[in-house]
Amino acid sequence: MATAAQCPIDPNQDDRKTWQLYEEGRIFKKNAEVVYEGTRVKDILRSPHLVQDGMDAAAAQRMKPEEVPLIFLDGKAHRDRRKHITSYFAPRYIKEHFEPLMRKTADTLIADLERDKQLRIDEVSWQMAVTLVGDLIGVTRGKSRDDMKKTAKRIENCLYATKMRMMTGWQLKLAKLRRAYDMMVFWRKDVLPTVKARRAAPQDDVISTLVKENYSDTAILADVMMLCGAGMQTTREFISMAAWHMLEKPYLKEAFLTADYDGKMGILEEILRLDPIVSTLYRRAPQDLNEKAKDEFAAGTRYGVSIRHANHDPELVGPCPHAIDLTRKEKLGDQAPMMSFGNGMHRCPGSPLAFNETLFLMDRLLRVPGVKLASQPKMVWEPNVSTFEITNVLVTCD
Ligand code: HEM
Known part of the structure; x- marks a missing residue:
């Protein structure tokens, strides 16, 4: 166990922003055995004997297999489906395809700050995330900025407008109708035109792959919505937090601007380790649990694993677990983001994109002369999805 004396920083330093929010708002799925200890969290996420039990996993069991989004699949079906997207996250593809788009989008967004002298980071972070994941999917590729903003709004309506998990009764019924309408609009204006275009002329995007594999319209929409939720909402909050x-x-800004690529990554990884966007993941031991796994897990048990506790476990991350440590990456290497992107077979494939x-957006933003935070950001906790949303991140410049 690490001790205060080993801490190279101030042993009382606590840079976490969302901890209190989490402590006050956390709830867990019914009957979940909650696991906090880092190594056990890792073992659960890496076990091939447990199955996905996240948010809508029960609903996914009632769908046709080909319409179940990737994140809810297990075993061979999961491996086969995941192959469809992994090549888009290879370092070479990120460098050659996405990096130019990232730089161009960052330039366009920060030019607004230079012109208007103020900018809401929580709004541009959404545009950045939608542009990149939308390009991966195919729905924003080649669109003008105005059309891109309209697509971003339609996706936001589908994902944000109705916080259905908090609702009951007539409110829930209305919200479901509204969501069905928003999805229909997104399908007709963004996804369907892309599907038709890719049937005629395939490109290197996810919709082209799904079309090639003869996915039904419902299956295409299910995977597209999953990618929007998994890739856009998460990155939006991460950009605001960073x-x-x-x-x-000021010391962190200076360190970021003067660091090389790996050094910058190390700082971002520390920020995400301290304030992970996803706090709890779920896995379930099936009733017919493999004999080999019975020493470790109990058949029928639902495990809720705490990403936050694992990320702050000194046994895994070393001393000063609540502080941003600029040297942590040197010590932990590829393990530095800890469990922020999960672990094992469902580990987030989109982490290099995020x-x-x-x-690239931070590097462009922090170089603007006189850039400073001009408001107190606000955060709300979303207990049912164990995450948070940040708003009011206003910056100004000279
Ligand atoms: C900071 C941003 C992000 C965070 C914090 C994040 C976090 C996570 C986590 C924790 C998981 C594991 C879920 C589980 O084990 O049940 C996951 C899975 C996933 N993420 Fe991300 N993610 C981010 C960005 C992205 C991006 C940009 C994409 C690209 C579209 C993406 C696509 C996915 C997909 C497809 C899965 C499911 C993988 C599977 O089940 O095999 N994520 N993400």
């Missing part, structure tokens, strides 16, 4: 940390800590788009 900007907030670096704009309020980190790189944040890196």
Whole structure:
């Protein structure tokens, strides 16, 4: 166990922003055995004997197999489906295809700050995330900025407008109708035109792959919505969080701007480790649990694993677990983001996209002369999805 004496920073330093929010708002799925200890969290996420039990996993069991989104699949079906997207996240593809788009989008967004002298980071982070994941999917590729903004709004309506998990009764019924309408609009204006275009002339995007594999319209929409939720909402909050940390800590901003690529990554990884966007993941031991796994797990048990506790476990991350440590990456290497992207077979394939788009946007933002935080960001906790949303991240410049 690490002790205060080993801590190279101030042993009382706590850079976490979302901890209190989490402590006050956390709830877990019914009957879940909650696991906090880092190594056990890792073992659960890496076990091939447990199955996905996240948000809508029960609903996914009632769908046709080909219409179940990737994240809810297990075993061979999961491996086969995941192959469809992994090549888009290879370092070479990120460098050659996405990096130019990331730089161009960052330039366009930060030019607004230079012109207007103020900018809401929580709004541009959404545009950045939608542009990149939308390009991967195919729905924003080649669109003008105005059309891109309209697509971003339609996706936001589908994902954000109705916080259905908090609702009951007539409110829930209305919200479901509204969501069905928003999905229909997104399908007709963004997804269907892309599907038709890719049937005629395939490109290197996810919709082209799904079309080639003869996916039904419902299956295409299910995978597209899953990618929007998994890739856009998460990155939006991460960009706002990274900007907030670096704009309020001059030493961190300086370290980021003077660091090489790996050094910048190390800082972003520390920020995400401290304030992970996803706090809890779920796995279930099936009733017919493999004999080999019975020493470790109990058949029928639902495990809720705490990403936050694992990320702050000194046994895994070393001393000063609640502080941003600029040297942690040197010590932990590829393990530095800890469990922020999960672990094992469902580990987030989009992590290089999320980190790189944040890196290029931050590098552009923090170089603007006189850039500073001009408001107190606000956060709300979303207990049913164990995450948070940040708003009011206003920056100004000279
Ligand atoms: C900071 C941003 C992001 C965070 C914090 C994040 C976090 C996560 C986590 C924790 C998981 C594991 C879920 C589980 O084990 O049940 C996951 C899975 C996933 N993420 Fe991300 N993610 C981010 C960005 C992205 C991006 C940009 C994409 C690209 C579209 C993406 C696509 C996915 C997909 C497809 C899965 C499911 C993988 C599978 O089940 O095999 N994510 N993400």
